[in-house]
Amino acid sequence: xxxxxxxxxxxxxxxxxxxxxxxxxxxxxxxxxxxxxxxxxxxxxxxxxxxxxxxxxxxxxxxxxxxxxxxxxxxxxxxxxxxxxxxxxxxxx
Numbered sequence: 001x002x003x004x005x006x007x008x009x010x011x012x013x014x015x016x017x018x019x020x021x022x023x024x025x026x027x028x029x030x031x032x033x034x035x036x037x038x039x040x041x042x043x044x045x046x047x048x049x050x051x052x053x054x055x056x057x058x059x060x061x062x063x064x065x066x067x068x069x070x071x072x073x074x075x076x077x078x079x080x081x082x083x084x085x086x087x088x089x090x091x092x093x
Contacts, residue, residue, distance in 0.1 A: 051078040 017023045051074035059073065 047078045047082075048074065051075055054078065 013026060017026055055073045055077070
């Protein structure tokens with residue numbers, strides 16, 4: 001049912017492009033979404049690189065080798081640094 005709803009949204013947006021008022025705005029939103037996706041990809045690459053390097057230097061042999069440990073150490077900590085969350089994380093505690 002969720003796939004059906006998503007397809008309905010896409011078809012209704014395709015129909016609204018022909019509308020004189022909403023059409024240009026939808027095209028602008030489409031272009032901005034494409035630019036945003038490229039920007040988010042670059043941010044993801046930099047966060048991943050920073051997370052791998054910082055966790056390997058600061059917490060050498062302290063991170064448990066599991067899916068949760070790897071993702072929380074590599075992705076969550078650098079992502080929280082974007083918003084100013086650095087409560088004793090840099091010391092490795």
